[in-house]
Amino acid sequence: MGKITAVSPLAPEKFPDLPVIDGVRFATIAAGVRYQGRTDVMLAELAPGSTIAGAFTKSATRAAPVLDCQAKIGGTPDTGAAILVNSGNANAFTGKGGVTAVEAITAAVAKVCDIPQSRVFTSSTGVIGEPLPYDRVTAVLSDLKGKLDAGGISDAAKAIMTTDTFPKGAAAKVQIGSKTVSIAGIAKGSGMIAPDMATMLVYIFTDAVVNQPALQAMLSKHTDSTFNCITVDSDTSTSDSLILAATGASRVDASDSADFSEALHGLMLNLAHQVVQDGEGATKFVEIAVTGAATDADAKIHGMAIANSPLIKTAIAGQDPNWGRVVMAVGKSGAAADRDRLSIRFGDIEVAKDGWRSPDYSEEAAAAHMKGQNIVIGVDLGLGDGKATVWTCDLTHGYIDINADYRS
16 A cells, blocks of 8 residues: 555654553454455454444545444444454445445454444445455454453554554543543544545544433534544545444543543544644644634635645645745635735744735745744634634655555
8 A cells, every 4th residue: 555664754752552441342453355464454342331423424435334334323332332444445436345345244243242233333444446355354253352452452553554654542531520531542544634534544432421412412523623624635535434432331421521521622633633644745744723714614614725735735845935825725715815914924923914925024934934843824814703723734745655556
């Protein structure tokens, strides 16, 4: 899957120490879905009573596993549940064969884990348009079952990778009353990243008690300001899936906890940022903060227009403070803008003000900011109180190297 030669320069120093979440166990294995000798299947087994929420791509060409998961979200938590993920093959645009593959895998997982098939959630990521050799997955399920381990989440993060250069994980602990609940999440994503949702798979687990409607409400709300605010290349995947499971093992009810909700948001934003930091070929992490828009929705439209502009992203890769391209992106976005009220900053440096180059503009200072790994572009429309922040990365030749021969 492309030529991945090195870990992203934006990668965290190490994979974080994730807490064991009571009520969930993990196992991984090499099934040979696409490549021999590569760990490519992950199984997560959830205890009875686990509630499950989800968010998925809005692509009109959604993959069979996505459609199956969407239909199952919100089911009864009386029984256990399982999540099965394979990498190497997306099982997308595979017609009736894709449905057959999902049916076969979910039925086999249900049998091995002794749970209803309606409580088995699957995800597939990798090449689009090739039949999934699902028999290779079902053949290893008994071995996976025997390897289940409460401490296996870090291996699970590695098993779901495709063009990722590093596994992604995040954790949080929340004090509720006199007790503590834990949250741990893993993600994969590097290219084909843009709302909705940004090819990305995310699995988050908590030992808190959260009723399903509350869990879904939190997830949906926070997805809008995290995973739906990132972009690498403006391309929305057929397979994006985000599943959040609350096992309830701590017996601490967080359904109405603002602190839990805030911690969940922080964890999701952390994972979203890691996906951008692992953008294919990325060398710079870019935050675009838009203020003064007519509405929050307009602010996000402007932000994404800037974040998705190849001209802006290549200028950032070349360390060129070409703020004229930001003016261009605002003008083309379709959201309300007034040329003569527009102001732009690169970091703390004001480069344009009220529709004209700032009288204090320093090309040298702006260029110095562009040499860093973390770039901040601030845009104020001067029209109202609308605001939004989105995140992206630069566009380098590395992106071409990876995607020009992705299937070879």
